Amino acid sequence: MYNKSLLIYFIFIITYVQIIYSYVLSYTYDNITDYDKYSKHIYIYDKNKVLKKSEVLKSEGDYNINYLCKNDICIPVSTDFLEEFAEIPDEKGNIKRYIIQSSYYHKKYDKKTYEGRSNCTSTNEQINNQSNENCYTSVLISFECNSDSQCITNKCIDGFCIFNKENPTEMCTYNYSFSIIFGGHSYMHCGREIGDICKRNKECSSYNCFKYKNNNICARPKRPSV
Structure with a gap:
């Protein structure tokens, strides 16, 4: 009798876990487009938005747009928030997907992002x-890496894309500077x-190297006061 009750209990637990996990969809570097x-x-590849680094430096700036570059080929990205992945062509025009969420090794980020979506209409959602x-x-949404080549930094350690001193990720940012003598001016x-x-x-795209705890990190760019 005891063994039968124990068996029923385990069947219940397994069924419950299956039900819970049936409502979780998981996407990674390999299947994110599913x-x-x-x-x-x-950031989906758009040939009309891809620029060479030399073109970015000559372009008219926008405080809402940065340019993320790989091998001097750049794509526009949001200034305020980076998505998890980006498609960037290589020198031969082949489209390559990268994980673009990176960190320095002693301060790792959360490799997972959760979101909810509704499967119902307005008539039965309540x-x-x-x-x-x-x-x-x-x-x-997991941006865990399995190899260096998946990271835009070309450095994957313990499932994390890590900033690479030997091959730093390059970004171009529209910055603002002000001085009493010259006034305010913007530059890329x-x-x-x-x-x-x-x-x-000068090492930072934001031109703002900031002391943070035990490290100096590239901080957000300065902006004109509204």
Whole structure:
């Protein structure tokens, strides 16, 4: 009798776990484009937006846009928030996907992003004025790496894309500077991306090397006051 009850208990636990995990969809570097909303997590290649670094430096700046570069080939990205992945062509025009969320080794980020999505219409997303739990699916976006080549930094350690001193990721940022003598002016500058380790301002795309705890990191760019 005891063994039978124990068996029923284990069957219940296994069934419960299967039900819970049936509502979690997982996407990684390899299958991110299978997600129907993958465009929210990847900078999709657009040949009309790709510029050479020399063209970026001559372009009219925009405070809302940075340029992420690999081998002097650059794509526009958001100033405020980087998506998890990006598609960038190589020197031969082959489109390569990269994980672009990076960190320095002693300060690792969360490799997973969760979001919910509704599977119901407005007529059945609530039952008795309460949310219908069956309407929502948990979506797991993982930017864990398995090899150096998956990282835009070309450095994967313990599943994390790590900033690479030998081959720093380059970003071009539209910066603002002000002085009493010359007043305010804006300029495009290319260097290490925000969050990377630095020693001097000029090493950073933001031209702002900031002391943070035990490290100097490239901080956010300065902007004109509104």
